[in-house]
Amino acid sequence: MESTLLRYTDLPIGDRAAFELVCARHGFAPAHFDISVCMDPADAAHERLITVRRGGWAQSYHDRHGQWIRQFEADLNCRFFK
Template sequence: MDLQTYTDLPLDERAAFELACARRGFAPMHFDVSSTEDIIDGHSERLVTIRRGCWTQSYRADRPGQWIHQFEADLVCRLFK
């Protein structure tokens, strides 16, 4: 398992995350973002975890941009209040 921080994310994902935050009135610094990557049977599985206060949500990063769309949907639903 390889633990990565926000700054370790690919540049395009960071830019998309920052844009999603801005559209919903947040800044990236409002969140603690980490990512783990496991190699299982030669297949890479990535999980991105977002924390804010007592709220935590994890997203699978199987497809490019997938977790960012799910994160923004959670912002719309006010999951991270």
């Protein structure tokens, strides 16, 4: 599975704006996170798999038309990345 390391500024504009808003709501800057994207070969719809890393913590989310941002925010609510 080939992965591409991105900056949050490489995300589609809608995802980028939502990511910035979620980060700000939880006291983070988007630059605090590393994002990588790859295609998930196990997914019949060929959705992207988004991996967000901060320090020694990482979590992967299926894109599903922006749903990954809601899941990312849920992890921030649970203090997963702190």
